[in-house]
Amino acid sequence: MTAISSDRSPRPLQSAPARQTGLYATLLPPLLWMSLLYFIPLVLLLIYSVWKLESFEIVKTLSLKNFQTIASNAAYRTVILRTVFTALGVTLVDAIVALPMGYFIAKHGGRYRGLLTMLVILPLWSSYLVRVFAWKIILGYNGILNTALLSLGILREPSSLFLYNQFSTVLTFSQVWLPFMILPVITAFERLPDSLLEASADLNAPPWTTFRRVILPLVTPGILAGSINVFSLTMGDFITPSLVGSPNGIMLGNIIASQFGVAYNWPLGAAFALVVMVIVFSGLTIALRKGATL
Amino acid sequence: MNGKIVQGTTTPRTQPKPWLLGIWTTLVFAFLYLPIAVLVLMSFNRSRILSLPFKGFTLNWYQMALKDMALQVALVNSLKVAAVATILATGLGLLAAFAVYRYQFFGKNAFRIALNLPILLPGIVTGVAMLAYLSDLGFELSLITVILGHAVFGLPVAFGPIVTRLGQFPRSLEEAAYDLGALPGRVFRDILFPYIRSAVVAGALLAFTLSFDEVIVTIFLTGRDNTLPMEIWGRLRTDITPEIAAIATLILLGSGVLVLLSQRVAPAD
Numbered sequence: 001m002t003a004i005s006s007d008r009s010p011r012p013l014q015s016a017p018a019r020q021t022g023l024y025a026t027l028l029p030p031l032l033w034m035s036l037l038y039f040i041p042l043v044l045l046l047i048y049s050v051w052k053l054e055s056f057e058i059v060k061t062l063s064l065k066n067f068q069t070i071a072s073n074a075a076y077r078t079v080i081l082r083t084v085f086t087a088l089g090v091t092l093v094d095a096i097v098a099l100p101m102g103y104f105i106a107k108h109g110g111r112y113r114g115l116l117t118m119l120v121i122l123p124l125w126s127s128y129l130v131r132v133f134a135w136k137i138i139l140g141y142n143g144i145l146n147t148a149l150l151s152l153g154i155l156r157e158p159s160s161l162f163l164y165n166q167f168s169t170v171l172t173f174s175q176v177w178l179p180f181m182i183l184p185v186i187t188a189f190e191r192l193p194d195s196l197l198e199a200s201a202d203l204n205a206p207p208w209t210t211f212r213r214v215i216l217p218l219v220t221p222g223i224l225a226g227s228i229n230v231f232s233l234t235m236g237d238f239i240t241p242s243l244v245g246s247p248n249g250i251m252l253g254n255i256i257a258s259q260f261g262v263a264y265n266w267p268l269g270a271a272f273a274l275v276v277m278v279i280v281f282s283g284l285t286i287a288l289r290k291g292a293t294l
Numbered sequence: 295m296n297g298k299i300v301q302g303t304t305t306p307r308t309q310p311k312p313w314l315l316g317i318w319t320t321l322v323f324a325f326l327y328l329p330i331a332v333l334v335l336m337s338f339n340r341s342r343i344l345s346l347p348f349k350g351f352t353l354n355w356y357q358m359a360l361k362d363m364a365l366q367v368a369l370v371n372s373l374k375v376a377a378v379a380t381i382l383a384t385g386l387g388l389l390a391a392f393a394v395y396r397y398q399f400f401g402k403n404a405f406r407i408a409l410n411l412p413i414l415l416p417g418i419v420t421g422v423a424m425l426a427y428l429s430d431l432g433f434e435l436s437l438i439t440v441i442l443g444h445a446v447f448g449l450p451v452a453f454g455p456i457v458t459r460l461g462q463f464p465r466s467l468e469e470a471a472y473d474l475g476a477l478p479g480r481v482f483r484d485i486l487f488p489y490i491r492s493a494v495v496a497g498a499l500l501a502f503t504l505s506f507d508e509v510i511v512t513i514f515l516t517g518r519d520n521t522l523p524m525e526i527w528g529r530l531r532t533d534i535t536p537e538i539a540a541i542a543t544l545i546l547l548g549s550g551v552l553v554l555l556s557q558r559v560a561p562a563d
Contacts, residue, residue: 123326175326236416
């Protein structure tokens with residue numbers, strides 16, 4: 001029962017042996033669980049990627065053949081680029097859509113803030129698959145968009161331009177992942193003190209300057225956190241491209257799924273999964289450097 | 295607009311024009327709910343195919359969905375998987391959060407990042423890695439393997455809110471309890487847990503939701519027994535009828551009610 005010490009370091013609440021036991025009891029179960037079911041599988045995936053398939057048999061010797069296949073095949077390179085650009089595009093669209101909305105909900109939501117935040121999350125409780133499928137009903141030839149445009153007299157006959165292309169892929173991705181961007185942005189705006197905005201206005205900064213020099217730097221960590229979510233979710237998805245995308249618009253997820261499914265070339269599939277991991281890690285590193293909050 | 299300026303003594307200096315932002319927010323909400331509105335509409339459509347034109351109102355698809363054995367079995371499977379995975383994920387996430395909050399240990403930061411990998415990396419990586427591993431070990435794919443997969447990505451989902459809340463816990467409360475002679479178990483039950491309870495509930499709810507609707511990890515780890523998303527995925531590619539729209543509407547309705555109830559029950563903090 002010593003008096004309150006002047007230094008801020010927390011006083012140990014337990015004796016050393018009790019601390020040891022406590023540490024083991026809390027740390028070991030999750031550590032073991034994740035090691036046995038996630039970290040070791042990830043390592044195995046790395047190992048698979050340097051094996052190869054020869055006449056339907058997996059040859060378990062070190063080989064870089066899968067990576068050579070990926071690097072030398074122009075079609076595969078196109079898929080990689082398409083996947084990265086789609087993921088970046090979706091992330092950008094969601095950031096632009098989420099920023100004004102997050103600002104409005106956090107700063108002008110008043111007593112409805114909690115409810116509005118809840119309404120952002122609620123769509124996630126409807127089936128992801130069905131939401132993606134709904135975009136087919138909206139964008140299709142006999143779809144709702146075409147029907148609306150026809151009845152408004154904007155189109156004279158239905159257009160097939162809205163579905164099964166890059167536009168429908170990006171649109172659908174943007175919609176299904178949008179809550180994952182809006183939520184961290186709302187949190188970031190909630191942390192932004194009103195006094196800074198008032199100070200900026202007092203100094204006669206026009207709204208755009210306040211946005212660029214005060215708001216944006218302070219909410220960037222939130223935007224980056226949301227971007228990590230959206231980018232990663234898009235990089236690995238194969239549902240949306242296969243339901244609403246172009247027949248030639250497959251993404252890395254589709255290739256991995258088919259290598260682990262029908263083609264049964266697990267080493268090549270693992271190598272593609274590694275490509276996805278490297279790209280996501282690069283994105284993550286950049287985001288963390290720029291101050292993303294995890 | 296003018297009314298706003300005179301209220302109060304400290305007048306807000308430049309009220310931005312929130313109506314523009316309000317319109318934007320409304321439009322975004324419309325965008326978010328458009329597919330759901332379409333789905334609800336289609337569930338009442340007399341047409342056999344999931345598309346326009348609207349041929350008249352019917353509740354037929356709801357009757358069919360409620361009688362559909364395959365859908366019911368899949369729904370029960372999904373609930374089982376999500377329940378078990380959530381318990382595992384939340385329990386382990388709570389332990390991990392407590393370890394991070396309370397103790398100093400070697401590689402603590404790395405541990406935190408590593409725990410978050412399953413949600414930082416795309417689900418497909420988790421799916422194929424676990425598939426390769428479990429089949430190398432000779433595990434047969436079943437609902438058990440699905441549960442294991444869901445619990446793996448559920449752990450960081452539950453861990454996140456709990457560790458954040460623990461970080462805000464005023465340590466002096468704990469010290470005071472110990473000073474008054476409380477035992478560690480009692481301190482956890484009476485002081486610490488009430489403080490983090492809503493974060494635990496939030497984390498568990500999130501883990502449950504994500505498990506209940508998970509497709510990508512599940513595709514790789516599922517055996518003969520379908521979860522609801524797997525059943526829907528199968529039908530989307532073959533014989534999709536508005537029955538699916540009906541069941542999806544019912545689920546949205548059910549979860550909407552649950553969420554509103556939990557808002558009422560959960561203490562506001």
